[in-house]
Amino acid sequence: MGDQSARIDSTGEQETSSTRPEPVRDAYGISNSFLCSEDQDLWSQLHPSNVAVGTHKELESLRKKLKEDYGMKDQLWKLLKRFLQGHDQEHVVNKDFLSFHGFIAVTKWFGSFKRMKKGNTCYCLQQVENLMKKGGVKRGKSFVSWFAGFITNDEAYKYLRKEKCGTFLVRFSESLSSEGGFCVAVKLKDDEVLQYQIKGDYEQACNGERYNANLRLNSELKEARDIGPCTNIVEFVDALRCGVDIEGDFETFCPGLPLNATFQGYS
Template identity: 25%
Template sequence: MLQQILRDMYVDPEILAELDEDQKQTLFCKMREEQVKRWKAWNDKLGDEIIKENSKETNKKKVKFLLGIDDEPWVWVMGEHENDKSIEDILREEAAEKARILAVKETEKLREEVRKEMKAQLIEDYVDLTATIEKDLPKLRIEDDVDIYCSVEQIQAKIHSIPKKNNNNYSINYYSSINNKFNDASEVKNTRKVAQKVALWEQKLLNDKTTEIFQKIQMKHQQVAKEAEEEEKRKEQVWREQERKAKAAEQQIREIARRAREEHKLNSSLNLDSTCGGTNSSGVPPSRQAVIDWYKNEEKNRRAGIDSSNNVTPWFHGLITRREAEKLLLDQPCGTFLVRLSEKIWGYAVSYRAQEKCKHYLVNAIPKYSFVGNNQKVHDTLDDIIAFHRTYPLTGGETLQYPCPRISTGAIEELLN
């Protein structure tokens, strides 16, 4: 088998599944050695000069294997080194990286949308502020050009220092409005803090998106694994069903072969040249009536199935079929038996209730009584062979213990009348 694998460089999956890890690694190394051996042989056959000429003409790259400390091709088997990651860890890291990339894309898209909204809102607020100032702010006289370079706090101080006119509501509202506008303008100084808050928000959004996408990928992997497991179970059931059918077919073939062997032994053991009282007793009985006539003419005179009191023995059931015998023995305890006339040979069949099933043994009645087969003990009468095997076991290891009761006497009356 190994030579064939190395010759074909192919391993049947069923054979590979039966090997353990050490055997798989050994086989892999052997196949690798065979590849290197073939490559060296091919290299030697071509010769160094031809290889050089071909390399100059075609500019093909040479294959050079990395050698280990033993000057043999270096081989690395994934998972053997202590620092190697398992396939589960690799898949988990790939899923996390994929989730991170997708989350970055989604976050970037959302950031652009938020920027557009904020920009539109800022433009709208600026327009409103400009319109309000142009409408409500009176023309103020700038006493000094230096005011242009004042800070927001200095301008607010100047506004607060302007006297208010006689509790004029308009003046109060006006100055209050101006103060609020400058307070809003002072908030521009906090843009750095806002940017930091936005960055934190974006980072949190990125983490949430990454976690969400990673969980979806993990759920998808689990679903795929579950479906693969269910498919494997289904295939296992189909395989078991096929195996059961194959075993049943094999058992049927064995049963047919067993019957063929028995018939062959039977035909070999029969004396085809013997005759009894003008009745042809050679070969297989031609019909059911021939068996009845044979019993009436021959076996009845030999008192087969009849005791010393001229009564039918309890275990003799006459001419009944194999199926009828099994039906009678079905509800009986193990060890129960009966004797019936056989339509296969000129003789009888002993049907026995074993532990698991009913067994049937053929008894040849010509010229004396013995079980079919080689080296079987010969008995003078049918009663002798039954009495003998009440003590000594049959070929299957059973002894005849309890006669099976008869339900109908029709088969007996057919023979005796």
């Protein structure tokens, strides 16, 4: 886009930063703005549902488009589909449809669907695939990931409270969902679980040849400055596990997370 201060809203109108109104946000805090014109074009090309034309699209039309444009693998689609629908799990009546807000949320967490300058892929697919390949370890025939996806603060506590010290997981942040934020939770002594927010710059993440969300701990702690900025969530977790001087050891992946079955067999 020539004017980087211009934004495209859900109606298709383009406004400058000086004239555009504040973006409307849904109950989850997700803004109604596309990240770029390519995402708007993709959304407009998807087949509209007969439920609410313009606010819902058929998931199958997105799958076909991504497979046609980028040769997307079926296993990668399984995880992306979970992310696209997971944001609205409690509100989805028909699982065959994708909401506009789910589409926007995924681009804030993993980047735009626009084609990268190098390689036959887009930013979003590259980042989701990177998570599938590097977001865990093989244990025998199983793949155990540290990424929990859409679980709440309370659910993270329940997963971790009985685990040994240093066990951790990463999830989508509820309070930072409008900013593409994550949250890392780690088990301390007794039943204590500490949770840190992770915040980046989703608006600038896809402006270069490589994806770079500039992820950092969203904390005033002096020690938090030792982590990042990191280009993506996988790199961020690698930095955490290098023994940074914040509370929590980040040694062991939390077992039994809901996405492990989806990760299985991809790496």
